[in-house]
Amino acid sequence: MERTLIGDLRSKIGQSVTVQGWLQVLRDQKKMQFLVLRDQTGAVQIVVEKAASPDQAALISTCGVESALTITGKVIDNPIVKLGGIEMQLESIEVNNNAAIPLAFEPFNDTLPALDFRMDWRYLELRRPENLLIFKIQTTAEMAMREFWLKNGFIEIHSPKMVGTPSEGGAELFSLDYFGRPAYLAQSPQFYKQMAMAAGFERVFEIGPAFRADPSFTSRHMTEFISIDAEISWIDSHEDVMSMQERLLQYTYQKVKDAHGDEIKARFGIDITVPTLPFPRLTMAEAQQILKERNYSVPADKKGDLDPGGERELGQYIKEKYNHEFVFLKDWPIEVRPFYHMRHADNPKLTKSYDLIAKGLEITTGAQREHRRDILEKQALDKGLNLDILSGYLDYFKFGCPAHGGFGMGLSRLLMVMLGLESVREAVFVFRGPNRLEP
RNA sequence: GGGGGCGUGGUGUAGCGGCUAACAUGCGGCCCUGUCAAGGCCGAGAUCGCGGGUUCGAACCCCGUCGCUCCCGCCA
Structure with missing residues (x-):
C-alpha cells in the first residue's frame, strides 16, 4: 500500500x-x-x-x-x-x-546529554525536529544562494581538494601521501577561484569543503567545514564584492524566512530579520576609534586587528546604532592581511579588504585581489614568501587577468548566527575537530 | 599552543572531610486505567575518570595524568 x-x-x-x-x-x-x-x-x-x-x-x-x-x-x-x-x-x-532497549540516550527528553556524548550518537539527536529544521534551512539557504547567483550570471565551479602546493603558510595544512609524494588538503578554493577569473569565467561560486589543521578548541572552529565562496571580475574595488555579498545575504534571509520563519520562531524563538541594504560599513580605523570610545581595549599586540571580544562589542554597537545584525569591517592594515589582497592606491598601508561580522561573529573575509603580477610578486616578497612555491599561482596573472575580488563565508557559522545556536557543532551535520574524527 | 572550569548509576544533576552516596529521567516487575507530559507501588543499576599523597577517616583536600568544555591565540 x-x-x-x-x-x-x-x-x-x-x-x-x-x-x-x-x-x-x-x-x-x-x-x-x-x-x-x-x-x-x-x-x-x-x-x-x-x-x-x-x-x-x-x-x-x-x-x-x-x-x-x-x-x-x-x-x-x-x-x-x-x-x-x-x-x-x-x-x-x-x-x-526494532530499537534496542535502552536507547543510548533519549533524544526527546527535556534534559539532554552533553554535546560531546550526543555526537557519538549523532543520528539519534538529529531525529529531534529542531535539528531536522536546521538542515531544511541549510538546504533552503544553499538553494537561495545558487538561485541568486544563477540569476546574476555566475558559473559554479568545483575546485580540487587535493593539492600539491600549500597556498600560503603551511602550518595549518593536512598532509597526505599521494603515490609517494606529498600532497595536502585544500584550505580554501581561493587560488582556483582566481584561476577561474584568469580563465574569463568572470563570475563564479563554489560551495565545498575546506580543511584546516588548526588545533582550535572553540565553539566556532572545525577542521573540515563548508566554505561558501564567490569571485567576480572587472571590479573597481572591494566595495563591489561587499555589494554583491549583501544582496546575496538579503536574498537568502528572505527565502529562509518565507520557507521557515514561523517554524524557526516556534523552535528557536528567533525572528528572522531580513537585513536591510546597504549593510553598515566601518573602516578598521573607525572601528578602533569606536571601541576606544566605548572603553573596550583591544590587546596591544593586535596591531590594527581585532580580538573576538572587540568583534562582539562592535556587533553590539551596530545593533544599538543601526539596529542591524551585520557590519562590514573594511580597509584592514597590510600587516594582518595576506599578500594577495590589493592595497589602496592612495594608502599603501591599507588593503582593499573586509570582514563581515554577523551578530559579533566573523563569518567572512573578502577582498579585491592584486592582479598585477609585478606588484603581487613584490607583496609576496614583502611577506617573506618563496616565489618558487607560488610560481603556479603567479602564472595566473601572466596572460591577461582582469581586476577581481571575492569572499569566503563559513556555511555553519552563517547558520549558527542566523538561528542563534551556541556552537557550530550543532549547525553541522557531522562535526570534525582536532579530537573528533568519528562518526 | 597558553589559561580557566568540569569529570558521581545508561543519561542529567545533588552531595564538597564522618552515608547503607541522594534526586530526576530511563530500564525491569506488579497494580490501575481509552491512555495521551499517564498514575501508583516495588526493584535492578555508581568501588564517585585513573594513579599517588594528606588524614583516624577522602566523592569531597593536595599532586600527577587522561578526557571533555570554555576563553585566548588563529580563523570561516
Whole structure:
C-alpha cells in the first residue's frame, strides 16, 4: 500500500492507510495499546485492542521506542484524542527495525546529554525536529544562494581538494601521501577561484569543503567545514564584492524566512530579520576609534586587528546604532592581511579588504585581489614568501587577468548566527575537530 | 599552543572531610486505567575518570595524568 504522510491523515478519515515512521511512545496497557508514530510531518496515535489482535499486540510489546515501523490502519476522527483529535485503528504492523532497549540516550527528553556524548550518537539527536529544521534551512539557504547567483550570471565551479602546493603558510595544512609524494588538503578554493577569473569565467561560486589543521578548541572552529565562496571580475574595488555579498545575504534571509520563519520562531524563538541594504560599513580605523570610545581595549599586540571580544562589542554597537545584525569591517592594515589582497592606491598601508561580522561573529573575509603580477610578486616578497612555491599561482596573472575580488563565508557559522545556536557543532551535520574524527 | 572550569548509576544533576552516596529521567516487575507530559507501588543499576599523597577517616583536600568544555591565540 502506498505510504501516507502523517501530516496528511486529516484528509483520509474513514480510509485504511499505511504510515511509516518512528515509535515515539508506547503505552502498553492491559487491554489496549496506544502507540504514537512520528514522521517528518507529524505524529499520530495508533490504537490496538489486544483481544482483537493478540499476535500483533505481543509483537508491539517487544518494540522499544524509536523503532522504525510500518503501520496500516483505519483513520478515525476522534476529538477525545489530544494529539490532533485523530487516531488510527491498527490493521497490521511491520517492524522494519526494532530499537534496542535502552536507547543510548533519549533524544526527546527535556534534559539532554552533553554535546560531546550526543555526537557519538549523532543520528539519534538529529531525529529531534529542531535539528531536522536546521538542515531544511541549510538546504533552503544553499538553494537561495545558487538561485541568486544563477540569476546574476555566475558559473559554479568545483575546485580540487587535493593539492600539491600549500597556498600560503603551511602550518595549518593536512598532509597526505599521494603515490609517494606529498600532497595536502585544500584550505580554501581561493587560488582556483582566481584561476577561474584568469580563465574569463568572470563570475563564479563554489560551495565545498575546506580543511584546516588548526588545533582550535572553540565553539566556532572545525577542521573540515563548508566554505561558501564567490569571485567576480572587472571590479573597481572591494566595495563591489561587499555589494554583491549583501544582496546575496538579503536574498537568502528572505527565502529562509518565507520557507521557515514561523517554524524557526516556534523552535528557536528567533525572528528572522531580513537585513536591510546597504549593510553598515566601518573602516578598521573607525572601528578602533569606536571601541576606544566605548572603553573596550583591544590587546596591544593586535596591531590594527581585532580580538573576538572587540568583534562582539562592535556587533553590539551596530545593533544599538543601526539596529542591524551585520557590519562590514573594511580597509584592514597590510600587516594582518595576506599578500594577495590589493592595497589602496592612495594608502599603501591599507588593503582593499573586509570582514563581515554577523551578530559579533566573523563569518567572512573578502577582498579585491592584486592582479598585477609585478606588484603581487613584490607583496609576496614583502611577506617573506618563496616565489618558487607560488610560481603556479603567479602564472595566473601572466596572460591577461582582469581586476577581481571575492569572499569566503563559513556555511555553519552563517547558520549558527542566523538561528542563534551556541556552537557550530550543532549547525553541522557531522562535526570534525582536532579530537573528533568519528562518526 | 597558553589559561580557566568540569569529570558521581545508561543519561542529567545533588552531595564538597564522618552515608547503607541522594534526586530526576530511563530500564525491569506488579497494580490501575481509552491512555495521551499517564498514575501508583516495588526493584535492578555508581568501588564517585585513573594513579599517588594528606588524614583516624577522602566523592569531597593536595599532586600527577587522561578526557571533555570554555576563553585566548588563529580563523570561516
